[in-house]
Structure formats: structure tokens, C-alpha cells
Amino acid sequence: MSEKKVTVRQEGKEDKVIDAPEGAVFLQVLKMNGYSLVCCNGKGTCGRCRIRFCRNGAPLPGAADRIAFTAEQLRGGYRLACMHRVRQDCCIQVEFVESRQVEAVTAYKGGITKPAEGKPEEKAMPGGDEPYIIAVDLGTTTIAMQAVALSSVREWQRGGNLHVFGEYSCMNPQRQWGSDVLSRLQAAADGQAEKLAEAVRTALAEGIGQLGRKLGKAPQGIWAAGNTAMEHLLMRLDTASLGRYPFTPVSLEEMELLPEPEYKGPRIGLLPGISAFVGADIAAGLLACGFGERREESCRLFIDLGTNGEMAAAGKGRLICTATAAGPAFEGGAAANVPGTDMIALLAEMLETGIIDESGLLEDAYFEKGWQKGALRITQQDIRALQMAKAAVCAGVELLMEALEIGASDVEQVFLAGGFGYYLDVEKAARIGLFPAELADKVTAVGNTSLLGTCLYGGDPSLREKTKDLCRRSEVMNLAEQPGFEERYLARLNF
Structure with a gap:
């Protein structure tokens, strides 16, 4: 050659x-x-x-x-x-466009905690003698950790605060193999599995080490939750079946990570998951939002938005989950590096001022180069990507309600989770059709429920069986196989 x-x-x-x-x-x-x-x-x-x-x-x-x-x-x-x-x-x-550094959200708020705003209470280590655990949210984009006083987990359940001794966050180093899960599964299939595992294990060791040095003692336990692919890559499990139909995981059970044969540190446990596309991070979020309780009388929805969109509906003694790919849409446009929450706010503004119409089409003056506001530029491509992602989420929510045979009036509360949800303007999200308009006044942005649920799971053994039961009884809906999904999806593309 x-x-x-x-x-x-x-x-x-x-x-x-x-x-x-x-x-x-x-x-x-x-x-x-x-x-x-x-x-x-x-x-x-x-x-x-x-x-x-x-x-x-x-x-x-x-x-x-x-x-x-x-x-x-x-x-x-x-x-x-x-x-x-x-x-x-x-x-x-x-002319490479470097991806925007995303801040890992560790906070939670609204509707899932007894204290005002549900803000974790920062607390100094009292003499280094109080036992603590480390909870890890192993995200596709970011990794977030909290060191939490073990005693405060039960305090939180009685209406008190979680006592957070320290936090750590970083970008997931596996991003060098692609920003989405499928790219990483393909990289693993191409012989990069060991490098993917080593990269994230090194990041975890760095964060755990920093927290341990700061607090002067090792945690009593370390618990992590991620989507099914992230946990498989971390555990060096075969991911081949996750990348092809019928998308079968090697394991959805609670697992224990032993970094090295000579490792003498605290136990590192991984939470159980629900399916190939609804992982342990969602199980943790559902636990944090009270979905572990079987409530016949109330219907609730859970939506977690990130590089994937996972949704769940509970009511009438059932719990149904589903997921849809969102790609980078909720993180903003590649060219503009517009944060996803800003993207939604700007699109709502563009709709109100007529810069785009209900179909998402930019005015002729902006069609070729995009619309600029300050340093942010939104192109027709960015708009279309968000339209497709939000249409899939909205259609998914409607199909979940249909499966439970409930309407919007039956829904008591909608939990909007994830870092994206933490900063989201719910009114503007409703304006662009991210969820059915009839649910707008029932939506509460709750923040990082995956991290909170992992704290609860790791800190209270009684909640572990409740979480495992939640995973076992969850029904999984494959949107692509649902009759009428495509028609409903197309109908929800417009703003």
C-alpha cells in the first residue's frame, strides 16, 4: 500500500x-x-x-x-x-470541536425528600470516627461520588438529612471511545474491552482514593449504579449480546467488584438492574422516588433523561419500564455545544418569536447558518435531533400510560430525574412537547436520583431486598415492538 x-x-x-x-x-x-x-x-x-x-x-x-x-x-x-x-x-x-465539559450533578430536590429542597447537608467528619459509605453514579458521560454518613441514611428515611462528608466527580474516560453506549459496545467488540474496563476502573480508584484521603479513613462499603452496558464494561463481562437482538445481558443481579486479586479494601458492590436498556441506575432512581412501595391507589411516572431516555410508570399494582435512545440531543448541539437545558429554553423562545415554526423549521434567513444568540448557535440539525429525542420520550410516556390503562388525570406525580432534569425549566419543556401537555403541572425535577438511590441501597440493607423485588416485578416494554409507536412518534415530532 x-x-x-x-x-x-x-x-x-x-x-x-x-x-x-x-x-x-x-x-x-x-x-x-x-x-x-x-x-x-x-x-x-x-x-x-x-x-x-x-x-x-x-x-x-x-x-x-x-x-x-x-x-x-x-x-x-x-x-x-x-x-x-x-x-x-x-x-x-x-478544526476539532472539543466536547463541552459537563458538570456532574450530585444534588436532588423536590418531592423525594422530607427536608426543604432535599439538599444534602454538608458536614465535617467528626473526629474521623463516624462510619461512612461511598455511593457512585457511573454515568455514560460523568461519574459522580458522595461519601455519606452511614447513620444519616436512616435519618433521611425518618425525615432528616443525608450527611455528606465529601463529593467527587469527573468525566467518564470511556468517552474517548465514543459519547454513546453503542459506540463503546462496538469498541469492546473490536478488541478494546480491556482498555474500556481499565479506564473506568482507574477513574473510580482515583475518586475513591481522594475521598478516603480527605476523610482519613476507608469507607465501610462502596456501592455503584450504572446502566447495564456501563456495569458490564466495568466488570469485564461479555457485551456482545448487548449490542444485538434480543439484547441479553450476562447478569442483572447485584455484583461484587474485586479490582485486583490482592485487593484488601472495602467491598465494592454494583446494584442490580432491570433489563439491557433499563439498568441499575434507573432501579436506584426508582427506589429513591418511592417506587419500591406497592401503591395500588396512586399512579406515578418516572423519566430520566441523559444520553438515553428511561421511563417508568407505576399504578394498579404494576410497574412498567421502557427506554429510548436520545444520543447527544439532550446535551446540546455538537457545533454549538449548547447545554441541553439551554437548548430547550432557546427553542421555546424561538417558537414564541417565530424563528422556528411548529414543525421545527427555521426561518429562511437562518436555515443555512443557524440562529445565533450570544455565543450559542442552533442549527437545523440541532433542532431535528432534539425533535426526534423528545418525540420518542413523549410517545413512550403515552404508551406507558396506555399500558396501565390510565389517563393524565390519574397521574399523581411525574418525577423528572437526572442532571438534565435538575436544571430543566419544566414550563419550557412542556412548551416544546417533551411530555404530554396535560402532565405539565404534575412534573417535578428531582435531580440525581441514581446517586441518592445508591446511597440508600448501600446504607440500609433492608432496602436491598426491596430494590431486588422492584427489579423482579418490573415489566419491560420494547417501544419498537409496540403497535402504533411509529405513528405516535411521528405525531409528536412537532413542537
């Missing part, structure tokens, strides 16, 4: 000439030569691996390029590095 000369330019760096094999993907060539980029999954969907060809040497744009760039940018030589291969000597300018 012949080699081609690729001259690489990047602001702040000297030009570099690389000998690249003909046919190699530009993104891989750049990564191998020190031009790193986190989050691109190599499928042309995130729009972050931007390069600009110099001297009119750009290849013909593909479909992904036409979505990511304006016509003017395409004429200027902009292309996605993951979509094109080296065919000749060329010169490129690296």
Missing part, C-alpha cells in the same frame, strides 16, 4: 507532515499522530471531527458533511475527518 503526504496545520502548533497509508481514515491518522479528539464515534453523527482542506483539495462532501456544515463551509473545504480517507497528498487544517 502506498503512502501519501498529509500536511497538518493546527492553531498553536507547528505544521506537521505525516506519511499516511493510502485509504486510511483521516480521523485515525490524526489520532495516531497526537491530534486527539474525545467523543467522536466515527459515524459522522456528532459533527466534532472537523477538518478544512487547503488549496481546493477537498473530496466531494458526503451526506454527513452536508448535515454538519453550511453550504459556505462546504465550499470552504470543511469536511468530517471520520468520513473521509486519504487518497492523495494534501494539506488540512484541524
Whole structure:
């Protein structure tokens, strides 16, 4: 195979000439030569691996390029590095869009706690003698930890506060293999499973170590909850069956992580999950919101929004769960790096001012380059991505209620969970149709229920059997197999 000369330019760096094999993907060539980029999954969907060809040497744009760039940018030589291969000597300018650092939300609020606002009480370690546990929310995007006084878990259940001795959070280092679960499952299938496991284990060790050093003693236990794929990757379980139908996990049971054979530290336990797509993080959230109690008389909904959208409905003695892929839609547009909550607020504003119509179409003046407000730019692509995600969530909620044979008037409360939900303006979310309009006045944004549920599970053994029972009795609905889902989904695309 012949080699081609690729001259690489990047602001702040000297030009570099690389000998690249003909046919190699530009993104891989750049990564191998020190031009790193986190989050691109190599499928042309995130729009972050931007390069600009110099001297009119750009290849013909593909479909992904036409979505990511304006016509003017395409004429200027902009292309996605993951979509094109080296065919000749060329010169490129690296224009990578680094993904926005996401703050891990550890707080919770509203409706799930007795104290005002449900804010954990920061408390100094009293002489280093009070036992504590560490709870871990192993998210696809972020990892969040809390060191919590063991005695306060029972206090919380009697109406007191959780006593939080310390917190730690970081971005999930597995993002270098892609921002979504499917990209990481594909990376594991391609022989990267051990590196994926090692990356997240190192991050966990760093956080646990920092908290332990701060508090001067080891925790009595460490408990973690993540979606099913994240837990499988952490445990080095075979993930092949998670990436193909019928999506069968190796295990959904509570598991114990032994980092190394010589490990002498506290037990590290992983919470049980419900299905391949409704994991332990959701089981923890349901526990935190009281779904472990069988209440015949009240109907409640639970919605957790992140890189996936998981939903549950409880009532009439049943608990039904489902999930839908959201991708980066609730995290904001790739080009603009607009936080998802800001994205929804801006879309509501754009609807009110007529910049977009009910179908989500931008006015002609903004169609090609997008609409700008300050440093934030929203493109037609960003709008469409959010429309598809919110339509799937709304349709999923409606189908859950239909399965329980209940209407909006029967629903007592809707818990909107996750870091996205913590900052969300519920009124604006209702305006764009994230959930059925009739439920708007029943929605409460509750924050990181996964972390809270993990604290409860780890701190009170009596709640563990209740959580396992919750997992066992949960019915799982596959939205794609539900009659009428596609029609309902299409009907909910409009704002």
C-alpha cells in the first residue's frame, strides 16, 4: 500500500507532515499522530471531527458533511475527518470541536425528600470516627461520588438529612471511545474491552482514593449504579449480546467488584438492574422516588433523561419500564455545544418569536447558518435531533400510560430525574412537547436520583431486598415492538 503526504496545520502548533497509508481514515491518522479528539464515534453523527482542506483539495462532501456544515463551509473545504480517507497528498487544517465539559450533578430536590429542597447537608467528619459509605453514579458521560454518613441514611428515611462528608466527580474516560453506549459496545467488540474496563476502573480508584484521603479513613462499603452496558464494561463481562437482538445481558443481579486479586479494601458492590436498556441506575432512581412501595391507589411516572431516555410508570399494582435512545440531543448541539437545558429554553423562545415554526423549521434567513444568540448557535440539525429525542420520550410516556390503562388525570406525580432534569425549566419543556401537555403541572425535577438511590441501597440493607423485588416485578416494554409507536412518534415530532 502506498503512502501519501498529509500536511497538518493546527492553531498553536507547528505544521506537521505525516506519511499516511493510502485509504486510511483521516480521523485515525490524526489520532495516531497526537491530534486527539474525545467523543467522536466515527459515524459522522456528532459533527466534532472537523477538518478544512487547503488549496481546493477537498473530496466531494458526503451526506454527513452536508448535515454538519453550511453550504459556505462546504465550499470552504470543511469536511468530517471520520468520513473521509486519504487518497492523495494534501494539506488540512484541524478544526476539532472539543466536547463541552459537563458538570456532574450530585444534588436532588423536590418531592423525594422530607427536608426543604432535599439538599444534602454538608458536614465535617467528626473526629474521623463516624462510619461512612461511598455511593457512585457511573454515568455514560460523568461519574459522580458522595461519601455519606452511614447513620444519616436512616435519618433521611425518618425525615432528616443525608450527611455528606465529601463529593467527587469527573468525566467518564470511556468517552474517548465514543459519547454513546453503542459506540463503546462496538469498541469492546473490536478488541478494546480491556482498555474500556481499565479506564473506568482507574477513574473510580482515583475518586475513591481522594475521598478516603480527605476523610482519613476507608469507607465501610462502596456501592455503584450504572446502566447495564456501563456495569458490564466495568466488570469485564461479555457485551456482545448487548449490542444485538434480543439484547441479553450476562447478569442483572447485584455484583461484587474485586479490582485486583490482592485487593484488601472495602467491598465494592454494583446494584442490580432491570433489563439491557433499563439498568441499575434507573432501579436506584426508582427506589429513591418511592417506587419500591406497592401503591395500588396512586399512579406515578418516572423519566430520566441523559444520553438515553428511561421511563417508568407505576399504578394498579404494576410497574412498567421502557427506554429510548436520545444520543447527544439532550446535551446540546455538537457545533454549538449548547447545554441541553439551554437548548430547550432557546427553542421555546424561538417558537414564541417565530424563528422556528411548529414543525421545527427555521426561518429562511437562518436555515443555512443557524440562529445565533450570544455565543450559542442552533442549527437545523440541532433542532431535528432534539425533535426526534423528545418525540420518542413523549410517545413512550403515552404508551406507558396506555399500558396501565390510565389517563393524565390519574397521574399523581411525574418525577423528572437526572442532571438534565435538575436544571430543566419544566414550563419550557412542556412548551416544546417533551411530555404530554396535560402532565405539565404534575412534573417535578428531582435531580440525581441514581446517586441518592445508591446511597440508600448501600446504607440500609433492608432496602436491598426491596430494590431486588422492584427489579423482579418490573415489566419491560420494547417501544419498537409496540403497535402504533411509529405513528405516535411521528405525531409528536412537532413542537
